[in-house]
Amino acid sequence: MNTTLFLIQCLNGLQLGVLLFLVAAGLTLVFGVMDFINLAHGVQYMLGAYLAVTFTALTGNLFLALPLALMAALALGLVLEVVVFRHLYDRDHLEQVLATFGIILFLNQGVKIVWGAAPLSVPVPEALQGSIAIAQGVLYPVYRLAIIGSGLAVALALHLVINHTRVGMLIRAGSTNAPMVSALGVDIRRLFMIVFGFGAMLAGFAGIMIAPILSVEPGMGDQILILAFVVIVIGGIGSIRGAFIAAILVGLVDTLGRSFSVDILRSFGMGPANARAVGPAISSMLIYVLMAAVLFFRPSGLFPAKGR
């Protein structure tokens, strides 16, 4: 275990964490404000990545594609809200799980029909290519730093919107007691729609940003969805702050676990062959162990939204 590798893996963990936060933020808001389990949130991330592929091909540049793809992701999210989701808000969680599971099946397959089953890729924009030295002799890709930076910027903006604007106040009030907010004369359905569209756009943003460094393929949203659920459960449902801290925590634990589990096991006196066999399994499990442990000691997560 050397320091250079450790530093790089910490940054990789941070990058995964930031990405997870972008997906989890929408999920936790939708969940917290509307009490709605949206399994289809992961496919919105996938759609973002595919939209990035298409618009980058059309415009020739990820920077130009970004606003177009964001608008398209927002539009798709709103269409889904109007056509399906708004009819599900007052149903119980099980029915929401079933219906959104159906949407996952539909969109995963629909993407295969439109874009084909083969993995696609997006070139890293020229301005962000290459690596820079972040410390003596430690090179790190610029694009990954850009992801970390933009993710942190979005987190800050979200923090300001939630805590210092009128819409943010309504969202906070809604996640504490939606019927009361409605009784005070706020059009709660419109608030729901705003939150939903916004969440879809954030997930889409995550998908767009990751498209250049990950292969874009059907089903890519499923894995991140499960991770995002782990994040919001650890953080406490409905809490943006909790989602942020939990996302960074999960990103770091997962990445560092994967790179160092074998070394750590060996330092505990396990033979090399055994460590290599057990290490990957333990590191894949690590975040679930973390989640189970958090829930064992704090059954509503680390930062449960007040009043729930």
Add this chain to the structure above:
Amino acid sequence: MLRSPRLIPILLFALLAAVPLAGLFIRDGYLLSLFTRVMILAIAAISLDLILGFGALVSFGHAAFIGIGAYAMGILASHGQEGLLAGLVMALAASALFALITGAISLRTKGVYFIMITLAFGQMAFYTAASLRAYGGDDGLTVARRSLVFGSRLLENDRVFYYAVLASLIGVYLLCRMIVGSRFGRVLQGAKQNPQRMQAIGFNPYPYQLAAYVIAGMIGGFAGFLLANQTEFVSPAYMSWQRSGELIVMVIMGGIGSLHGAVIGAAAFLLLEEWLSGFTEHWKVIFGPMLVLIVLFMRGGILGFLARISGAKNG
């Protein structure tokens, strides 16, 4: 007619018993294996319905039990223990142990947190299975032959195996029916409706829910044992979270909280999958929206729908 609660399950089991007869005329081994699979997953779906429909415990990791039962059978067989009894005892014991430990922890949480923590345990089981290098790891494990009944290869005959599975399904159904009707089952349902009130009249729901969770887990493990026997193959894919999702879909699609609804749901799910995939490889594009429509317009699943149309006829 369909309102009579006993008639539907009897009709259902009679239909299942008649499937191999159709095989006599059209000589279709495929039909037999499809319906064997339907019944095995129906057993798993019934066990999920026991905790989901009667205890409101939404387990999103139920496929783990199928995997554990299957691996118990496969691992024993790979060490030369191919007896039916040994495999069965091992499958039940392993799934009971897993259910006891994970249930004791999971049941401390409520609602959505329960859904997510059961998912977490399911994923842990999945990755553990994938790391079992000695037993195939990611690729899974091929089982040489089906379990031996006192040394004989009786179950190798597909028709015999079919009826053995059917008998298991009916047995599991009756067992769950008895559990639901018992005092134990009433406490479970009471805790679903109003935990505070249950506590006020002197019942602590926790041990009852834990017992139900362990029973459901063992039945799930039993289904896994049968699945390993049918396919003669065991793989971590049995425990993926999508599988757990599919089990929930089966229960809700058939009609939650009725036990035989789970059988109908399992049959509907697998038959639709077969039928639609015959038209197009993109069958999920049709199946997905169907699920949405079922939720929006068919409350109570297929059973609820049947009850409504028969209710409409009777005025």
